[in-house]
Amino acid sequence: MVAIEDICDDEWAEWYRLTPQERWDRSQALWPTFLVLGGTLDAEPDTQSPFFDADTWSPLPPDGRPGVRVLRRSGI
Amino acid sequence: MGGQACVFYGAAEFSRDTDLAILSSPDNLECFRAALADLDAECIALPPFQAEYLLRGHAVHFRCHHPDAADMRIDIMSVMRGVAPFDVLWARRTTIQTTGGDEYDLLSLADLVQAKKTQRDKDWPMLRRLVEADYLQNRIRPTPDQLTFWLTELRTSVLLVELAVRHPELASGVARERHLLAFAVAGNQAAVEDALASEEGAERDVDRRYWQPLRAELEALRHRRP
Numbered sequence: 001m002v003a004i005e006d007i008c009d010d011e012w013a014e015w016y017r018l019t020p021q022e023r024w025d026r027s028q029a030l031w032p033t034f035l036v037l038g039g040t041l042d043a044e045p046d047t048q049s050p051f052f053d054a055d056t057w058s059p060l061p062p063d064g065r066p067g068v069r070v071l072r073r074s075g076i
Numbered sequence: 077m078g079g080q081a082c083v084f085y086g087a088a089e090f091s092r093d094t095d096l097a098i099l100s101s102p103d104n105l106e107c108f109r110a111a112l113a114d115l116d117a118e119c120i121a122l123p124p125f126q127a128e129y130l131l132r133g134h135a136v137h138f139r140c141h142h143p144d145a146a147d148m149r150i151d152i153m154s155v156m157r158g159v160a161p162f163d164v165l166w167a168r169r170t171t172i173q174t175t176g177g178d179e180y181d182l183l184s185l186a187d188l189v190q191a192k193k194t195q196r197d198k199d200w201p202m203l204r205r206l207v208e209a210d211y212l213q214n215r216i217r218p219t220p221d222q223l224t225f226w227l228t229e230l231r232t233s234v235l236l237v238e239l240a241v242r243h244p245e246l247a248s249g250v251a252r253e254r255h256l257l258a259f260a261v262a263g264n265q266a267a268v269e270d271a272l273a274s275e276e277g278a279e280r281d282v283d284r285r286y287w288q289p290l291r292a293e294l295e296a297l298r299h300r301r302p
Contacts, residue, residue, distance in 0.1 A: 001215075007232060007234060007235065016208075016209050023088075024083060024174070041140075041149070042139070042147035042149065043091070049196060051134070
């Protein structure tokens with residue numbers, strides 16, 4: 001019989017061994033931390049979606065803070 | 077039907093939006109409008125929130141402004157390519173109850189797998205994980221329905237070979253519809269992998285063709301947008 005570890009890494013193997021309810025609970029437990037750290041619920045644009053509309057989607061970055069911009073760089 | 081359903085069934089997605097499959101009846105849409113009002117949600121993209129668009133297979137997109145759900149996105153659909161009609165989805169849904177007592181209705185695993193067969197890159201690893209997780213969790217004492225489901229939907233070559241070698245008669249029967257199972261019965265994992273890639277490519281092409289007229293309709297709506 002193929003072992004779970006033969007097809008995925010340890011982290012995935014642990015995830016697979018959880019019950020569906022445990023997976024749900026662990027996922028839900030991430031949300032308060034995500035929001036406390038400044039995360040936003042605004043979804044990132046899905047450019048491969050057939051209903052993607054570049055004129056409409058202008059989400060905030062996931063951390064809710066301004067994005068990175070280049071202040072100085074070499075010519076190369 | 078989106079990220080949280082995937083998490084429940086064994087894939088993993090940190091999805092910030094909420095995807096709902098809803099019945100597009102007048103009464104139900106009225107109920108949904110009331111729920112949107114509670115969330116102070118606005119329709120943020122085309123098409124507009126009208127039953128005719130939902131029934132033609134479009135998705136309608138909302139953003140919430142209620143402080144408890146600020147900026148949360150909700151996407152709704154009523155008709156999905158290759159997926160059973162809503163009444164069938166509803167009859168075979170999975171209902172879960174959280175420790176806090178809240179109840180959620182999720183697409184069944186088989187229906188979620190069909191819904192994930194899209195043109196998007198991100199859906200295919202998800203799809204593989206969903207079926208893989210179900211197989212690994214239930215392969216010791218499977219039901220006949222589970223065996224057929226896995227033979228039809230598994231996308232992990234080594235597991236397909238394991239399954240087909242264990243159940244060669246059933247696999248040969250399903251192979252009439254899914255030809256790559258002939259390679260799996262023969263234990264040819266490399267050929268199974270090649271065939272899986274072809275299968276995915278073909279399905280993504282079908283999805284692109286399905287969306288062509290709907291995309292054209294969206295483009296026309298965008299051009300008329302003030």
